[in-house]
Amino acid sequence: QVQLVQSGAEVKKPGASVKVSCKASGYTFTGYYMHWVRQAPGQGLEYMGWINPNGGDTYSVQKFQGRVTMTRDTSISTDYMELSRLTSEDTAVYYCAREPPRTGGFDYWGQGSLVTVSS
Amino acid sequence: QSALTQPPSASGSPGQSVTISCTGTSSDVGGSNSVSWYQQHPGKAPKLMIYEVNKRPSGVPDRFSGSKSGNTASLTVSGLQAEDEADYYCSSYTGSPRASYVFGTGTKVTVL
Numbered sequence: 001q002v003q004l005v006q007s008g009a010e011v012k013k014p015g016a017s018v019k020v021s022c023k024a025s026g027y028t029f030t031g032y033y034m035h036w037v038r039q040a041p042g043q044g045l046e047y048m049g050w051i052n053p054n055g056g057d058t059y060s061v062q063k064f065q066g067r068v069t070m071t072r073d074t075s076i077s078t079d080y081m082e083l084s085r086l087t088s089e090d091t092a093v094y095y096c097a098r099e100p101p102r103t104g105g106f107d108y109w110g111q112g113s114l115v116t117v118s119s
Numbered sequence: 120q121s122a123l124t125q126p127p128s129a130s131g132s133p134g135q136s137v138t139i140s141c142t143g144t145s146s147d148v149g150g151s152n153s154v155s156w157y158q159q160h161p162g163k164a165p166k167l168m169i170y171e172v173n174k175r176p177s178g179v180p181d182r183f184s185g186s187k188s189g190n191t192a193s194l195t196v197s198g199l200q201a202e203d204e205a206d207y208y209c210s211s212y213t214g215s216p217r218a219s220y221v222f223g224t225g226t227k228v229t230v231l
Contacts, residue, residue: 044225059217102214104153105170
């Protein structure tokens, strides 16, 4: 069965970076885009960006450009999202989510990784 | 890239129907058939309920239906059940400036 298993909770200081992993199983990893979405405490979903199936292209929305790096290691079916220059406003649960080809829907989600930014 | 607009809350009694709207622009909802809806229970990851405006993934009850008119998409939940109480988010593809997505502000559905 399809599974996306994310790394555990992290506590970081302001100005630091965090790298969240998303390990996929149960499907052909290189056939799907992966997207990253975050949710601050008590807030709604916020779209961050995507990485393409072979890992050769990424895009992040303007708010995160210059601060987020998305990478893919196809040898271990794992995606990574690294966010730098953290502030308290980056405290959130970060999700990876798979998109089947040309559907525009995210059909499987990771369990979420809580990142807390605190001095 | 502004969030799509949803009403903060909606409610209905068991067995009734509730409809949630999702308003965007011609750059997202109005210009794309890649509109999807997600259900999220507290402390859980979102779950895909509708994709491509009105298609249901396998396992999603046919009580859930989607539609779109112009820049507004809608999710209707018929025959409300207690387990439908959750937050619901719409999402739309947007091609500007590059292919990406945008979420709605979210609607809390309460089953009275």
